[in-house]
Amino acid sequence: MKAVIDVRNPRRPSSAMKKAIGDNMIPKPLGFEKGLELVKRAGFDGVELWLGDVPWFQMTTTDAEVRALRRAVESAGLVVSNVSTGLHWASPLSARDPQVRARAVRIVEREIETAVLLGADAILVVAGLVTEEVPYNEVYLRCVDVLKPLGEQAARAEVKIGCENCNSEQRFLISPREFSQFLNDVNSPAVGIHLDVGNIHDTGFPEQWIEMHGRRITRIHVKDVLRHRGRSGDQSVYTNLFLGDNNWPAIRAALSKVGYDGWLVAEMEARYRYAPDQQFYDTARAMDRIVSGQLA
Amino acid sequence: MIISRRTFLGCAAGAVAVLRLPPVHGIAARTALSTVRPSTILDLEEHCCLRESLVGYRDALGALGPARREVLIVPGVLGTPPWAARRIAQALDDGATVILESGAGFASAREFRAHRAALDEYFQIRIEEPVPLWPARATPYVDFTWPSAVRIRDFTRAIPLASQPGEIIARAGDCPVALARRVGVGTLVFLGSPVGPALRAGDTQAHGWLADVVG
Numbered sequence: 001m002k003a004v005i006d007v008r009n010p011r012r013p014s015s016a017m018k019k020a021i022g023d024n025m026i027p028k029p030l031g032f033e034k035g036l037e038l039v040k041r042a043g044f045d046g047v048e049l050w051l052g053d054v055p056w057f058q059m060t061t062t063d064a065e066v067r068a069l070r071r072a073v074e075s076a077g078l079v080v081s082n083v084s085t086g087l088h089w090a091s092p093l094s095a096r097d098p099q100v101r102a103r104a105v106r107i108v109e110r111e112i113e114t115a116v117l118l119g120a121d122a123i124l125v126v127a128g129l130v131t132e133e134v135p136y137n138e139v140y141l142r143c144v145d146v147l148k149p150l151g152e153q154a155a156r157a158e159v160k161i162g163c164e165n166c167n168s169e170q171r172f173l174i175s176p177r178e179f180s181q182f183l184n185d186v187n188s189p190a191v192g193i194h195l196d197v198g199n200i201h202d203t204g205f206p207e208q209w210i211e212m213h214g215r216r217i218t219r220i221h222v223k224d225v226l227r228h229r230g231r232s233g234d235q236s237v238y239t240n241l242f243l244g245d246n247n248w249p250a251i252r253a254a255l256s257k258v259g260y261d262g263w264l265v266a267e268m269e270a271r272y273r274y275a276p277d278q279q280f281y282d283t284a285r286a287m288d289r290i291v292s293g294q295l296a
Numbered sequence: 297m298i299i300s301r302r303t304f305l306g307c308a309a310g311a312v313a314v315l316r317l318p319p320v321h322g323i324a325a326r327t328a329l330s331t332v333r334p335s336t337i338l339d340l341e342e343h344c345c346l347r348e349s350l351v352g353y354r355d356a357l358g359a360l361g362p363a364r365r366e367v368l369i370v371p372g373v374l375g376t377p378p379w380a381a382r383r384i385a386q387a388l389d390d391g392a393t394v395i396l397e398s399g400a401g402f403a404s405a406r407e408f409r410a411h412r413a414a415l416d417e418y419f420q421i422r423i424e425e426p427v428p429l430w431p432a433r434a435t436p437y438v439d440f441t442w443p444s445a446v447r448i449r450d451f452t453r454a455i456p457l458a459s460q461p462g463e464i465i466a467r468a469g470d471c472p473v474a475l476a477r478r479v480g481v482g483t484l485v486f487l488g489s490p491v492g493p494a495l496r497a498g499d500t501q502a503h504g505w506l507a508d509v510v511g
Contacts, residue, residue: 137497
């Protein structure tokens with residue numbers, strides 16, 4: 001029988017979960033290096049770098065410049081937890097236009113390349129976008145088609161592709177079982193799920209997603225969710241940790257159950273209106289409580 | 297045989313015979329009902345710009361089994377190399393139905409100009425520039441009238457047909473996007489809105505349409 005391959009970081013010996021936060025959270029006036037200092041001071045272990053979302057990390061950023069980003073991260077006493085991108089919202093892997101699809105594939109390839117340069121072993125991909133125009137079945141098949149060869153590329157680079165569950169926004173892979181079938185169809189040990197526990201809203205329970213996907217989880221995004229708002233309202237459905245409806249003791253217990261010891265990555269949509277640096281400190285402390293399990 | 301563009305249809309049928317299409321049962325009657333013929337897909341390789349369409353036709357035909365009518369399907373056409381034109385000419389000469397599916401909806405302006413010129417010169421099919429069907433208030437389905445009346449998902453952009461001989465067999469709203477034309481003893485079907493991706497996505501009506509074409 002073929003051994004199950006752990007898609008989480010195989011190179012990290014520690015069994016304790018670590019905390020990271022996205023560089024797209026860094027207040028603009030700070031810039032990258034001062035932002036990293038804030039991330040470190042707040043108590044994070046790493047930083048998630050967002051390709052295309054921040055001025056210092058774009059598709060046009062050269063390899064040499066990416067290496068410089070890594071030096072800056074390490075100089076701040078941090079590591080890169082993973083590479084993410086929001087570029088697939090505008091250029092989806094499921095686009096009908098073959099040229100848009102080619103651009104989307106190139107974005108994933110660049111994520112893989114930069115992950116290697118940055119010393120990270122996981123990337124986030126928003127796989128597919130169902131719209132009124134491009135229906136579900138088309139999206140599903142194109143994503144499976146495109147992720148098979150990308151999975152092979154990622155495996156060669158020793159990087160895992162984590163498809164994020166952006167359930168409401170993507171209108172795609174809404175249930176954990178559906179997502180599991182999707183990963184079965186892609187059938188690549190290098191392709192798993194970047195599980196966002198805030199994205200499940202009122203369509204399920206993140207702890208059940210964790211149980212179901214277990215060793216296929218590449219990274220965990222953390223934020224809280226106000227289910228009653230729904231996604232289509234004019235107020236953000238997301239909020240800061242412990243202010244929403246997520247059942248954090250249940251989430252923590254599920255993480256223990258499946259033996260997840262990888263990165264927890266803060267992805268906060270709601271930003272502090274004043275003293276934005278305080279959000280880093282508050283988020284890091286809240287994540288410490290999740291890691292320690294002190295949630296009573 | 298080296299074929300020039302201008303002589304293509306001469307090779308196909310001696311002369312272009314443009315006839316109003318008979319109903320599907322009329323066409324089937326020309327073929328002995330006991331005859332079982334294969335349907336063939338012509339893979340234009342790098343000149344096919346919608347590979348998913350090719351996969352859609354291939355899988356759908358595999359599920360249908362042998363056809364009663366000889367059908368040659370050319371999915372996702374962008375370029376038309378001479379060898380492909382010769383193959384299409386031969387099929388029409390043999391009395392086949394040829395489905396020529398344009399894949400140029402998303403082509404660059406330069407690619408589209410070449411596509412349009414090739415369609416005109418080889419097949420005397422005259423097309424207009426692609427039109428976006430989205431955004432739309434409701435799904436802009438493509439309504440086929442031949443060989444059966446079915447409604448198939450659009451593919452975001454459609455290639456309208458100019459006024460010309462032949463029968464319009466599908467429209468997206470008021471826009472004519474597919475045509476069938478008798479060429480000698482064969483039938484040439486041009487699709488300006490691809491059906492292959494809908495086949496691949498499991499569109500039941502698209503499968504029904506193909507089954508009716510194959511006979």
